[in-house]
Amino acid sequence: MLSFIGQGYTKSRTPAIIINHFLRNPHIYTPYTPYQEEISQGRLELLYKYQDLICDITGFEYATCSLIDQCQVAMDIMMIMKNSKPQASTILIHPHFNSRVAKTIELRAKQHDINITRDLTYDPNLLCGVFSQNPDKFGLINQDIFKGDIIKACLTDIYSNFIYENPEKLGYDICFGHSGCLGVPIGYGGPQPAFIATSKKYSRLMPGRYIGKSIDKYNLEAYRLTWQTREQHIRREKATSNVCTSQALLAQIAVTYGLYHGANGLRDISYSIKDKIDYIGNKLNIDTNYNFDTFTVIPESDLYNDLIKNNIYGFEHENRHISFTFDETHDKNDINRLCDKIKNKAYFSKKSRLIKKRNSNVTFTSISDNELDLQRYLHDLSLKDYSLSDGMIPLGSCTMKHTSPSHMEKLFQDDYQVHPYISIEKTPYIETFDYLSKRLCELSGFDKIYYQGQSGAMGEYASLSTFKNYFDSKCEKRKYIIMPRSAHGTNASSASLTGLKVRYVDEKNGLIDIEHLDKIINEVKDELFGFMLTYPNTYGLFEPNIKLINEKIHKNGGLSYMDGANFNAIMGYQTSEELGFDSCHFNLHKTFAIPHGGGGPGMGPIGIREFLAPYLPKYFTSTDFGSASICTISEQYLRKHSNLELAKMAKKNIDTNKKVINELKDYYKILNSDSEYIAHEFIIDVKGLPVSENDICKRLIDYGFHPPTMSWPVSKSLMIEIVESESDEEIHRFITAMKMIKQEINSNPNLLKNAPHTQRDLVNWNYDYSIEKGCFPMGLNKRKYWPTTNRVDSVYGDRNF
Ligand SMILES: Cc1ncc(COP(=O)(O)O)c(C=O)c1O
Known part of the structure; x- marks a missing residue:
């Protein structure tokens, strides 16, 4: 098969050193998003360099550390355009702009009553933004920039910027695109890293995460997540993006490819x-x-x-x-x-025009042209990160389970490297998706699986867009979506991206307050759009009234969505359909064993009832099967495990959770510990303790564990989820660590406040406890994880952005 299809997807030669280091190395592909800086310096450094690389190539000052897909970025840019000029309601898309990306912009535009024009003579005063592409979709260098004081965004090609004027020089405000041409295997179009870059003026509006620098307690420079995905934590329904899981692993590959070549x-x-x-x-x-x-x-x-x-x-x-x-x-x-x-x-067609070539050079430098140096550099970085190879990652809501390397083999086969616009029947992916759809339909009870969503959040947005298309087809103007306050931030942002208004329903003892729900339903009447709930919910409880709730929603004309982030507690024995939901997403990167890649890639297919299938968005991301290649991992995982086995794993998760709660409830205040609805994860409330949730987290690093989820969905809390792949021994080690930490809180909280302890502390030991206590709390001859950085100063980082 000889492909010249292009359109944002080109093949490149991935050096073996990159394949081995990133894709065949569980230490690199299993970590979570680098929220805990002290144990993530390696990938934070690479992601920082990725931002630098994108800035150097595009000419802009700011870039975030990867986004999911160029279509998703384009939709988010459209929201920035609209918010920055609310009085205008038309977007101009250049007639020679990538058709697929244009169609996804149209989807979001419709949800926000924004008009699209292709007329280049349109009055700029009536526009809120312009999308162009350079080189354009026919391959022509397009350096004519639209005049007018509005946001101008350019879809650009990485390599063209080495020869021609870059988007910043040409006068654009924002540029975006795919960076997969930098050494990322094409898969079947995904996962591929996308990027966005802009000037200072628009920097704070960019979607996604931004890596910056701060210092640790020894004033040593340390990387940190300066901006987490603010849409999730802060902006919620006011967000212009819902990105959470992104393409961290692929961005690291891209920048390493840059380091390799210089x-x-x-x-x-x-x-x-x-x-x-x-x-x-x-x-x-x-x-x-x-x-x-x-x-x-x-x-x-x-x-x-x-x-x-x-x-x-x-x-x-x-x-x-x-x-x-x-x-x-x-x-x-x-x-x-x-x-x-x-x-x-x-x-x-023959038309010549004057093309401006670059006069300034891209300055990104290789660390060396010596492959061995690169190997040592990557190894050195990897030592700074904590992964599943180091120990348990008990992050609540993240389901950090083991991926068997044997389930990843298809990723490396040549016939799985196909351009995404080749029809699936001609590729081995046909088997993957046939099988996956069959199993996901069985597990969810739904009739159709849709694969364009490349993360949980994109799955949410895909389902809500489907609901919206359905209501639009019936000319029903429904706009209120109900969800609990404890809902994940992406639920609220996905809803608002669909053009909906969020109403929060109260919770009592971690469960939906039915009276309050009734009240909201009565208030919104026939404007009820639907309901969103994570099941089991974000407190780790099975909602006992879920069928009743869904009946109420349906009776009032709404539709109900299940956030499937916690599917690991119900897989194999309970379906979303039987609970009364109309659609759900699966986080294949949680429940179905795709490793997290240090913050992505992910995959968020949705299951949906038959009557909704005609309303699925035709164009939602750049490819019909999203991050297709990694779906082979879930396929292999499911081929290995029958539904019965999955059900046993789910029950095991719930039993383990109850056991751990029982062991720890005399030591910590555990929310809803007496509830009869406990599922697979629990929350420790740390309010009232003489230390913070952050202190406990950092001390757990000394004990050799990755910290749990912090302060979500309850402030000053720790949320703990232990998955079926953890052995009894590792679970026992964790319980022991948590009990010992509680004793330390009572006897000497400094042990927590100074944590994590590093080898640098050893040469400068001036604490009021011994080295053994500080660094080897579980014993000198036990497994030991050494963080490379002392506690990172967040306040300094924020002040010195
Ligand atoms: C409950 C819940 N919903 C939604 C999401 C978003 O999923 P993703 O990160 O795949 O976009 C998460 C992510 O952690 C989650 O925990």
Whole structure:
């Protein structure tokens, strides 16, 4: 199969050192999002460098540390445009803008009553923003920038910026795109890292996480998550994005590819791609001066299908013109093959224009051109991070389970590296998705699985968009969605991105207050859109009234959505459908064993009832199967485990949870510990203790554990989830650690306040307790994890942004 499809997806040669270090190394692909800086310095450093790389290439000052997909970024940029000029309600999309991305912008625009125009002469005063693409969808360098004082966003191609003026120089305010061409295996279009970059003026509006720097107690520089996903924690229903899980692992691959080649190496690749275009230009006698990696032909006959018969793929536009894109991996034979097939079978449009080339150089430097140095650098970074190879990661709501390396093998097979616009029947993915759909339908009770959502949050938004399309088709103007205050922040932001208004229902003892629910339903009447609930809920309780609640929602014309983040407690023995929900998402990166990658990739397919299937958004992300390649991990996991086995695991999780609660309830205040509805995770309330939840977390690092989820959904709390892959021995070690920490809180809270203790402390020991107590609380000859950084000063980091 010879693909020249492009459209944001190009192949590259992933160096073996990168495959081994990132994709075959559980120490690198199993950590969680780097919320705990002291045990995440390795990937924080790489993600910081990724931001730098994107800034260097695009010319902007600010970039976040990866987003999910260029369509998702475009939709979020549209929200920024709208919020920055609320009095205008039209967005201009350049006629030569990527069609798929345009269609997803249209989806979000419709939900917010925003008009789309393609008219380049539109009055700028009536516009809130403009989307352009450079090079454009036909491959032409497009340096004409729209005039007017509005936000101008540019979808750009990484490599073109090494040769031509970058978006900042051209006068854009924001740029975005995919960076997968930097060494990320193409999979079936995903997972691929997306990026956004902007100037200081718009920096605070950017979606996603931003890595910055601070200092530790020895005044040593330390990286930290300067901005977490604010949409989740702070903005909620006021957010312009719902991103949570992103593409952290892929962004690390991309930047390491940059380190491997250095700026000069990347520039060479860029010129080699341009050379390929010029080579075919010469052969076909066409002017490629204005093309970077893509050229477009007007076919004379059914050229597109003729090429497919010869196993050659281009991209067919709506107007039937065909584009061909070259990448790092194409060689002369490939180009000659294409050339032979299209010669005399197409017209080539010829228009020359003045193209501005770059005069400033991208400065990103390689650490060395010595592969061994890179290997040592990566190893050194990896020592700074805590992963599942180090011990338990009991993060509540995150389901940090083991991924068997044997379930990852398909990721490395050549036939799984296919352009996403090749029809699935021609790829081995057909088996993956047939099997996955069958099992996910059984497990959820729903009739149809939809794969465009590449995270839990995107799944939420996909389902709510489907509900909205359904109501729109019946001309019902419903806009209120009810959820508990303890709902994950993405629930509220997904709802508001769909154009809905959130009403929070009260909870009593961790359960929905039915009286209050009735009151809200009565108030909103026939404007009730629906209900959203994590099940079991975010307190780790089974909601006993769930069927009754869903009946009430349905009786009043609404639809009900289950956030499936906690599916690990019900898999195999209870379906979302039988609980009365109409749709749910699965976090395949939680329940179905895709590793977390240090903050992504993830996959959030949704299950849905049959009557809603016609209303699923046709275009939601850039590919129909989202982060397809990692779905093979869930496929393999499910092939290994029957529904009965999954049910046993779910029961085991609940039993373990109850056991741990029982062991710890005399030591800590555990919320709802006497509830009869306990599921798979629990919350410790630390209010009233002489130490903070942060102190306990940092002390757990000394004991060799990753800290639990902090202060969510209850402030000053710890939320603990222990999964089925943890052994009794590891669980016992954790219980012992938690009990010992409680004794330390009573006897010497300094042990917690100074935590975590590092090797640097050893050479400067001036604490009022021994080294053994500080650094080896579980015994000198026991397994020991050494954090490399002392407590990071958040306040300093915020002040010195
Ligand atoms: C309850 C809940 N809902 C939704 C999400 C969002 O999922 P994702 O990070 O895959 O977008 C999370 C993530 O941790 C969660 O815990």
